[in-house]
Amino acid sequence: MPDKLSATTLVGKFVNTAALEEGKDAIASPSDLHAWLVGHHLTQVHDHMSLEDVAGAVELREALRELIGLNTDGRFQGTAAEAVNRMAGASLLRVSVSVSGDIRLDSASGSPFERAAGAILAAVYSAVTDGSWSRMKLCKNPRCRWAFYDRSKNRSGGWCTMAVCGNRAKARTFRMRRRLRQQQI
Numbered sequence: 234m235p236d237k238l239s240a241t242t243l244v245g246k247f248v249n250t251a252a253l254e255e256g257k258d259a260i261a262s263p264s265d266l267h268a269w270l271v272g273h274h275l276t277q278v279h280d281h282m283s284l285e286d287v288a289g290a291v292e293l294r295e296a297l298r299e300l301i302g303l304n305t306d307g308r309f310q311g312t313a314a315e316a317v318n319r320m321a322g323a324s325l326l327r328v329s330v331s332v333s334g335d336i337r338l339d340s341a342s343g344s345p346f347e348r349a350a351g352a353i354l355a356a357v358y359s360a361v362t363d364g365s366w367s368r369m370k371l372c373k374n375p376r377c378r379w380a381f382y383d384r385s386k387n388r389s390g391g392w393c394t395m396a397v398c399g400n401r402a403k404a405r406t407f408r409m410r411r412r413l414r415q416q417q418i
């Protein structure tokens with residue numbers, strides 16, 4: 234890992250560059266994408282990102298969101314597989330050994346963005362192999378779909394934060410119940 238962030242934290246932060254409910258996107262322009270990748274030690278300050286890289290990053294992010302969704306409700310559309318496989322191919326992921334003997338997955342070549350995407354995919358693979366991937370979930374609020382790490386003992390967490398989406402869902406259930414009761418009277 235290029236940073237001290239755990240693999241799932243890095244992937245979660247990447248997926249959450251889009252705050253869907255607020256309509257915000259932290260990687261919507263080449264300069265924003267560059268700043269985010271530099272901030273997470275995934276590219277160099279002197280590297281440049283293009284509009285095409287932004288499109289690739291957004292496609293990869295939404296494919297990863299879909300893959301995490303598989304952990305959440307078991308549903309999966311094949312489009313994510315295609316996007317991830319294409320990106321992994323472009324970044325030429327390979328097993329490499331550093332001079333100090335560390336064995337890791339990294340990009341054999343590619344543009345700065347493709348190498349950064351390779352590092353994100355390497356983090357996904359590392360989370361799959363250490364077992365932490367299955368705890369990556371998406372918030373059940375369909376307008377939120379925030380990625381989070383489910384720390385609950387029985388892996389039953391469904392909301393990004395109980396304080397926000399969980400309580401909103403509870404409030405909705407409460408209102409629905411009250412309506413049903415009123416109809417029965």
Ligand SMILES: [Zn+2]
Nearest residue numbers: 372377393398
């Ligand atoms: Zn949420």
